[in-house]
Amino acid sequence: xxxxxxxxxxxxxxxxxxxxxxxxxxxxxxxxxxxxxxxxxxxxxxxxxxxxxxxxxxxxxxxxxxxxxxxxxxxxxxxxxxxxxxxxxxxxxxxxxxxxxxxxxxxxxxxxxxxxxxxxxxxxxxxxxxxxxxxxxxxxxxxxxxxxxxxxxxxxxxxxxxxxxxxxxxxxxxxxxxxxxxxxxxxxxxxxxxxxxxxxxxxxxxxxxxxxxxxxxxxxxxxxxxxxxxxxxxxxxxxxxxxxxxxxxxxxxxxxxxxxxxxxxxxxxxxxxxxxxxxxxxxxxxxxxxxxxxxx
Amino acid sequence: xxxxxxxxxxxxxxxxxxxxxxxxxxxxxxxxxxxxxxxxxxxxxxxxxxxxxxxxxxxxxxxxxxxxxxxxxxxxxxxxxxxxxxxxxxxxxxxxxxxxxxxxxxxxxxxxxxxxxxxxxxxxxxxxxxxxxxxxxxxxxxxxxxxxxxxxxxxxxxxxxxxxxxxxxxxxxxxxxxxxxxxxxxxxxxxxxxxxxxxxxxxxxxxxxxxxxxxxxxxxxxxxxxxxxxxxxxxxxxxxxxxxxxxxxxxxxxxxxxxxxxxxxxxxxxxxxxxxxxxxxxxxxxxxxxxxxxxxxxxxxxxxxxxxxxxxxxxxxxxxxxxxxxxxxxxxxxxxxxxxxxxxxxxxxxxxxxxxxxxxxxxxxxxxxxxxxxxxxxxxxxxxxxxxx
Numbered sequence: 001x002x003x004x005x006x007x008x009x010x011x012x013x014x015x016x017x018x019x020x021x022x023x024x025x026x027x028x029x030x031x032x033x034x035x036x037x038x039x040x041x042x043x044x045x046x047x048x049x050x051x052x053x054x055x056x057x058x059x060x061x062x063x064x065x066x067x068x069x070x071x072x073x074x075x076x077x078x079x080x081x082x083x084x085x086x087x088x089x090x091x092x093x094x095x096x097x098x099x100x101x102x103x104x105x106x107x108x109x110x111x112x113x114x115x116x117x118x119x120x121x122x123x124x125x126x127x128x129x130x131x132x133x134x135x136x137x138x139x140x141x142x143x144x145x146x147x148x149x150x151x152x153x154x155x156x157x158x159x160x161x162x163x164x165x166x167x168x169x170x171x172x173x174x175x176x177x178x179x180x181x182x183x184x185x186x187x188x189x190x191x192x193x194x195x196x197x198x199x200x201x202x203x204x205x206x207x208x209x210x211x212x213x214x215x216x217x218x219x220x221x222x223x224x225x226x227x228x229x230x231x232x233x234x235x236x237x238x239x240x241x242x243x244x245x246x247x248x249x250x251x252x253x254x255x256x257x258x259x260x261x262x263x264x265x266x267x268x269x270x271x272x273x274x275x276x277x278x279x280x281x282x283x284x285x286x287x288x289x290x291x292x293x294x295x296x
Numbered sequence: 297x298x299x300x301x302x303x304x305x306x307x308x309x310x311x312x313x314x315x316x317x318x319x320x321x322x323x324x325x326x327x328x329x330x331x332x333x334x335x336x337x338x339x340x341x342x343x344x345x346x347x348x349x350x351x352x353x354x355x356x357x358x359x360x361x362x363x364x365x366x367x368x369x370x371x372x373x374x375x376x377x378x379x380x381x382x383x384x385x386x387x388x389x390x391x392x393x394x395x396x397x398x399x400x401x402x403x404x405x406x407x408x409x410x411x412x413x414x415x416x417x418x419x420x421x422x423x424x425x426x427x428x429x430x431x432x433x434x435x436x437x438x439x440x441x442x443x444x445x446x447x448x449x450x451x452x453x454x455x456x457x458x459x460x461x462x463x464x465x466x467x468x469x470x471x472x473x474x475x476x477x478x479x480x481x482x483x484x485x486x487x488x489x490x491x492x493x494x495x496x497x498x499x500x501x502x503x504x505x506x507x508x509x510x511x512x513x514x515x516x517x518x519x520x521x522x523x524x525x526x527x528x529x530x531x532x533x534x535x536x537x538x539x540x541x542x543x544x545x546x547x548x549x550x551x552x553x554x555x556x557x558x559x560x561x562x563x564x565x566x567x568x569x570x571x572x573x574x575x576x577x578x579x580x581x582x583x584x585x586x587x588x589x590x591x592x593x594x595x596x597x598x599x600x601x602x603x604x605x606x607x608x609x610x611x612x613x614x615x616x617x618x619x620x621x622x623x624x625x626x627x628x629x630x631x632x633x634x635x636x637x638x639x640x641x642x643x644x645x646x647x648x649x650x651x652x653x654x655x656x657x658x659x660x661x662x663x664x665x666x667x668x669x670x671x672x673x674x675x676x677x678x679x680x681x682x683x684x685x
Contacts, residue, residue, distance in 0.1 A: 075516065075519070076519065076520070099516045100516060101487055101514055101516045101517035101520070102409055102487070102489065102514045102516065102517070103484060103487055103514070103517065105414075106409075106414060106415055106416060106446045107446045109414040109415075110414075110415070110445075110446045110447060125616075137616060138616060139615070139616045139646055139647065141647075142646075152562070153562065154560060154561065154562020154563065155560045155562065155563075155616075156558075156559050156560030156562065156563040156614040156616065157560060157562030157563040157565075157566055158562075159614045159616060159645075159646075160563060160566070160614055160645075160669070163614075163645065180561060180562070182409060182411050183409075183411070183414045207562065209561075209562050209565060210565070212411045212412075213411070213412060214411075217412075233566075235562050235563075235565040235566045235569065236565040236566075236568075236569070237569050237572075238565075238568050238569050238572045238578070239565055239568070239581075240550065242380065243548050243581070244548075245546075245548070245561055245564070245565050245581055245583075246546040246560075246561025246564060246565075246581070246583040247561040247562070250561055250562075250565070276569070276570060276573055276670065277566035277567075277569060277570055277669060278570060278668060278669050278670030
């Protein structure tokens with residue numbers, strides 16, 4: 001089933017009566033995703049464009065047997081929404097909300113790490129298994145079903161690699177936007193592990209950026225455990241230190257988190273790193289050929 | 297979000313942490329008067345949004361009020377350049393006049409986020425007063441790091457372990473425990489990405505004092521702290537960055553001459569990378585947001601053009617949900633409003649791409665279309681070079 005989601009995933013949307021919550025619920029439904037209900041406290045019992053609305057996740061799950069949630073709740077309530085989803089033991093929560101305070105996420109992370117729920121995001125463009133299920137704000141048509149897994153800290157840069165892959169005939173098994181914040185649920189390694197065990201994924205492309213050390217951690221994990229070829233790109237080779245580049249996570253502090261160091265470590269660990277964002281597709285082809293795999 | 301040293305100290309003080317006697321002054325006269333209050337002999341500290349002040353001449357000792365006034369005049373007159381400010385330096389608009397303290401020992405103490413564990417951590421070192429990264433490089437065994445469990449918070453026994461590791465014994469140990477707990481409480485209640493005391497000192501009289509302090513607030517938490525916007529010193533920020541923030545645009549001024557407008561932070565960084573690869577120099581980082589609405593595109597355009605270094609503009613939009621024809625309209629509208637004549641290259645992708653390109657071609661602007669990111673970067677650099685710049 002690729003990873004995380006497929007055509008059988010039953011999904012609720014927390015914050016469905018908000019403007020972007022509703023819009024993207026409709027877009028995802030149009031793509032074929034099974035959006036079975038929405039949750040907005042105080043609007044339970046109503047219906048919005050055919051989606052039944054519940055006051056709590058618990059009620060929504062009891063009535064629909066949903067196992068996945070997508071969150072569009074604004075920052076002041078978003079952390080609580082993730083905790084609510086964890087309390088209902090959903091399998092997967094994808095949090096699109098951007099701008100959740102760090103202190104809230106520290107607590108959420110600690111709770112979620114001890115729960116049965118997997119968290120993607122926050123500040124994530126979402127997850128898509130092309131041709132089956134779209135759970136996020138990405139444009140559906142650039143994707144194509146296939147056998148490449150994509151993991152990224154970025155949004156629009158992910159669309160860029162997906163389009164490059166699709167243009168050279170390489171479809172995707174699942175694309176996962178893990179989010180651009182300093183504290184996120186699943187990290188590169190967690191998703192790499194799923195792709196490693198997924199019979200429908202042949203190779204993986206990861207997109208990193210400046211800040212933190214998640215790319216380095218991923219590199220060592222790939223060297224030691226990954227059985228499939230991996231291509232990568234790291235954005236921000238020209239970013240000046242001390243300036244936060246949009247994402248809360250994208251900042252070079254005290255000389256750490258530089259793109260150059262990340263690229264070097266990834267290469268040393270056997271990852272094919274694209275020298276330019278215009279050549280990400282080529283890097284994926286090269287990685288596959290290097291592993292003696294057939295290229296479509 | 298940054299604040300000044302004196303503001304950070306006031307906040308620490310409100311959490312029960314002792315700070316030296318001091319006054320903030322906005323003019324050389326005020327500095328002189330404050331120096332008199334301190335008894336003449338005092339420390340003059342320039343307040344800027346950057347570190348490295350000591351070595352750059354931003355912190356000086358005055359022997360009497362007159363000398364204090366003279367030092368202040370000098371500091372107010374020019375930009376202060378430190379290793380953290382860049383070559384232009386920062387204006388000094390506020391000066392902290394502080395009592396001279398006789399120091400017995402200096403320590404380092406901070407609470408910050410550890411991304412690897414996704415938790416806050418307390419960092420302490422008996423080597424205070426200097427660059428903590430230097431200590432980390434040369435004497436890592438002198439740095440103590442304690443990861444804090446968000447469920448229990450920082451506990452007194454943990455703070456005691458740190459206080460003892462710093463060499464705070466007997467009565468000073470319990471003072472240290474209280475100070476460390478207060479520091480953690482401050483970091484949580486005020487949503488600090490970083491709260492740092494460097495140095496924390498023991499005076500010869502045996503008191504613990506925060507001699508220098510730095511606080512950075514979590515930008516995402518500003519909405520629940522109504523007082524934060526009032527703390528901002530706008531003289532320390534780039535005027536274009538201030539305007540951009542009003543429109544929720546993420547803008548950072550850089551040193552090149554090609555203005556960039558991109559949707560999404562990752563793509564914006566990648567665009568800068570491609571420009572440099574093609575021999576161009578970006579004038580800015582600008583993320584109009586993944587959604588890239590027409591209004592934001594128009595505002596972003598105005599901001600880019602207010603930067604007099606800009607001699608060409610590269611627009612790179614990967615339209616997700618937003619249609620390319622709408623983006624194109626936004627660009628054309630904004631460009632005609634400001635009577636734009638500079639070369640411009642637009643690379644767009646996504647829905648209604650052909651309609652968008654058509655609109656741009658018919659717009660009468662000095663515009664070329666980039667087929668992809670690399671093609672767009674090459675074209676804008678070529679257009680710049682043809683112009684003989």
